[in-house]
Amino acid sequence: MRLIIQNNYQELSKWTANYIARKIQLANPTEEKPFLLGLPTGSSPLGVYRELINLNQEGLVSFKHVITFNMDEYVGIPKDHPQSYHTFMWENFLSHIDIQPENVNILNGNPADLKEECARYEQKMKDLGGIDLFLGGIGPDGHIAFNEPGSSLASRTRDKELNYDTIVANSRFFNNDVNQVPKLALTVGVATILDAKEVVIIVNGLGKARALKHAVEEGVNHMWTISALQLHPRGMIVCDEHATYELKVGTYKHFKSIEENNLDAGNLLNTDLIW
Numbered sequence: 001m002r003l004i005i006q007n008n009y010q011e012l013s014k015w016t017a018n019y020i021a022r023k024i025q026l027a028n029p030t031e032e033k034p035f036l037l038g039l040p041t042g043s044s045p046l047g048v049y050r051e052l053i054n055l056n057q058e059g060l061v062s063f064k065h066v067i068t069f070n071m072d073e074y075v076g077i078p079k080d081h082p083q084s085y086h087t088f089m090w091e092n093f094l095s096h097i098d099i100q101p102e103n104v105n106i107l108n109g110n111p112a113d114l115k116e117e118c119a120r121y122e123q124k125m126k127d128l129g130g131i132d133l134f135l136g137g138i139g140p141d142g143h144i145a146f147n148e149p150g151s152s153l154a155s156r157t158r159d160k161e162l163n164y165d166t167i168v169a170n171s172r173f174f175n176n177d178v179n180q181v182p183k184l185a186l187t188v189g190v191a192t193i194l195d196a197k198e199v200v201i202i203v204n205g206l207g208k209a210r211a212l213k214h215a216v217e218e219g220v221n222h223m224w225t226i227s228a229l230q231l232h233p234r235g236m237i238v239c240d241e242h243a244t245y246e247l248k249v250g251t252y253k254h255f256k257s258i259e260e261n262n263l264d265a266g267n268l269l270n271t272d273l274i275w
Contacts, residue, residue: 001229002236003216003255005244009204012240013047016135016202019238021052021061023133023198029065034103036131038193039093040071040145041085044137044202049093056097063099069125071136071145072187073107075114075159083173084109107157107186114159118186122157131196138203141165142211142224146187149223153231155189190228198234201226209245212237217251 006012020037029035039045055061070085079086086106094104105124111117125131136144143149146160162170167181174180193199203212214224215237221227229235244252 001216001232002259004236004238004259005252005256006238006240008240009047012202012204012238014051016048016200016238017051017055019200020048020133020135021055024061024063024066027132031065034065034067034128035133036125036128037066037068038071038131038134038136038188038196039068039089040136041088042137044204045135046092048135048202053093053096063097065103066099067103067128068094068099068105069121069131069188070106071193072185073109074182075109075184075186076182077109079106079109109182109186114186118157118159121186121188122192125192125195133198133200134193134196136193136199136201138201138208138211138215138226139166139169140207140211142214142226144190144193144201144226144228146185147190147225149225151190151222151225153190153220153222153225153228156192157186157188160185160187190225194228194232199229199232199236201229201235201237203237203239203243205240206242206245208243209247212239212243213246216247216255 004015006015024035027035052061056063070089073085074083077084081087089104089106105121107121108117138144141149143151146162146166147155148160148163148166161184162182167178167183170181171178203215211224211226214221215226215229218224218227220230229237
């Protein structure tokens with residue numbers, strides 16, 4: 001696992017966006033061989049999305065031959081609902097770049113059959129050759145997508161009941177009324193994410209410091225689903241200084257020393273990336 005420590009959220013966002021853009025550049029995607037990009041919602045990726053929009057508008061990266069798959073969606077609210085993840089993605093990212101609408105994939109939260117929709121989504125990723133890079137964020141309890149504590153590390157795309165903590169946390173988007181928050185969601189599984197050729201996770205803020213500690217310093221544990229990233233051959237966490245608060249000094253210095261001679265965000269678009 002790589003741990004990239006940036007000074008603050010702005011630098012974290014720029015580094016991550018440049019890294020993703022460079023991976024797309026190197027892949028040189030075409031209509032016949034597109035680049036498959038997994039995407040999250042939530043507050044963590046907003047800075048990355050803003051930076052990617054800027055790079056796209058400056059002509060440094062194109063999404064014309066990029067196919068996206070989102071991590072999750074609420075069940076039971078219309079896709080044009082202000083708090084649906086369809087709305088979130090189009091308002092905050094997709095409508096600002098040159099992606100082709102037919103290349104956008106977001107789970108349908110109102111299908112005739114939930115399990116059939118999940119199976120279809122999972123199969124489509126495989127049929128297209130698999131996700132090249134999955135971007136993600138985590139919650140304070142270390143959950144990734146809607147794979148909350150206790151989720152199977154072998155889980156696949158499925159319908160998932162949300163726990164009370166998640167409902168309360170998300171109520172801020174629903175007039176602070178827990179009764180308005182959907183109790184069920186569709187989500188990619190932990191194993192679905194780990195199937196990607198590369199996984200990049202954003203961890204920012206003091207509130208996620210404990211989760212980062214479990215992800216980096218503790219063992220793989222289904223109560224902290226982010227810890228499954230340890231099993232991935234090309235897993236990376238990009239964090240800010242606040243998120244490192246609970247790491248041991250030796251851990252912090254170990255990862256800083258490894259990366260200190262690597263490329264900074266400003267150079268990523270002009271040079272090859274080395275693992």
